[in-house]
Amino acid sequence: MGSLSPGFHGRTRAFEGRLPPGQYPTESFPVLSAGPTPHVPTDRWSFTVTTERGETRSWTWDEMMALPQEEPTVDIHCVTRWSKFDTRWRGVSLDVFLDEVDSSSEHVVAESFDGYTTNLPREDVTGGKAWLAHAYDGYALSPDHGGPARLVVPHLYFWKSAKWIKGIILTPDDEPGFWESAGYHGYGDPWREQRYWSD
Amino acid sequence: MNEHPLYLDGNALAGPLGEVFTTDPTTAWRLCPACRLPATLAQLHVYGPEPGLTARCPGCAAVALRVVTQPGHLWLQLGSGAGAFRFSRPHDRVRNPG
Ligand SMILES: [Zn+2]
Numbered sequence: 001m002g003s004l005s006p007g008f009h010g011r012t013r014a015f016e017g018r019l020p021p022g023q024y025p026t027e028s029f030p031v032l033s034a035g036p037t038p039h040v041p042t043d044r045w046s047f048t049v050t051t052e053r054g055e056t057r058s059w060t061w062d063e064m065m066a067l068p069q070e071e072p073t074v075d076i077h078c079v080t081r082w083s084k085f086d087t088r089w090r091g092v093s094l095d096v097f098l099d100e101v102d103s104s105s106e107h108v109v110a111e112s113f114d115g116y117t118t119n120l121p122r123e124d125v126t127g128g129k130a131w132l133a134h135a136y137d138g139y140a141l142s143p144d145h146g147g148p149a150r151l152v153v154p155h156l157y158f159w160k161s162a163k164w165i166k167g168i169i170l171t172p173d174d175e176p177g178f179w180e181s182a183g184y185h186g187y188g189d190p191w192r193e194q195r196y197w198s199d
Numbered sequence: 200m201n202e203h204p205l206y207l208d209g210n211a212l213a214g215p216l217g218e219v220f221t222t223d224p225t226t227a228w229r230l231c232p233a234c235r236l237p238a239t240l241a242q243l244h245v246y247g248p249e250p251g252l253t254a255r256c257p258g259c260a261a262v263a264l265r266v267v268t269q270p271g272h273l274w275l276q277l278g279s280g281a282g283a284f285r286f287s288r289p290h291d292r293v294r295n296p297g
Contacts, residue, residue: 034246034253036206036260080249115262159250179250183267183274196269 020190026082031144038113038164042148048167051103067092074154077190089152091133094125105170110151110162118162118177157188209243215266227284234259
């Protein structure tokens with residue numbers, strides 16, 4: 001660690017208390033991919049919430065853009081150990097969508113256009129803690145970062161922030177998603193280093 | 200930024216799977232349950248390596264397997280609908296059908 005520049009130390013100090021254990025800060029935005037990048041034109045995009053009884057409520061792109069927009073600036077933490085501070089997003093709080101359906105389920109599965117899934121407790125995507133984001137750093141979200149729209153759940157490891165999101169399914173039971181069924185942790189709290197099943 | 204993430208061929212799985220298989224896994228054979236394309240493990244398209252390796256059918260991109268490595272452990276996920284891999288058993292003599 002002796003070879004780090006004074007500037008790096010200064011920056012690290014500025015972010016003290018914001019770097020979870022086992023993480024390092026980065027200014028780049030690495031792209032991780034588990035398959036071909038889907039290209040979904042906004043005129044064929046829709047976002048659907050499905051309840052445990054199979055009832056659905058959908059929004060077209062224009063309907064989604066007409067909803068109240070928020071601009072969260074948040075720190076994000078990837079399980080591959082990079083963290084990025086003060087990322088700027090624009091999008092709609094998931095509360096706005098979930099308030100529109102009647103459900104008693106305590107779990108959700110986020111589903112993407114490429115078949116990716118990830119599971120989250122309902123209370124972790126409500127109460128102003130999660131967004132459907134369509135812009136990053138002032139620009140429309142590019143396909144390699146999950147555009148036209150992705151989930152952003154900054155308080156959990158970033159694999160929970162599903163790219164290319166197409167819907168939320170409310171489920172009575174916790175149903176492991178794409179990486180959660182292959183060894184990754186079911187919840188993924190970066191502050192408790194919940195990387196793998198046994199963590 | 201890279202709009203079309205590159206994938207590797209299935210030989211990228213030789214390292215991690217070679218740690219836990221006693222035979223060379225890359226020659227294992229598979230018939231894709233989604234599109235019926237036959238392929239060896241070496242012919243799959245492999246994305247990753249982080250947060251894990253995702254191997255997909257070269258014909259239809261259906262997921263064939265996922266490999267997650269953590270210190271001390273390797274996870275191999277075939278999952279529902281992923282199909283089966285046929286391995287050769289080098290120590291078996293194929294019995295004379297007659
Ligand atoms: Zn196929």
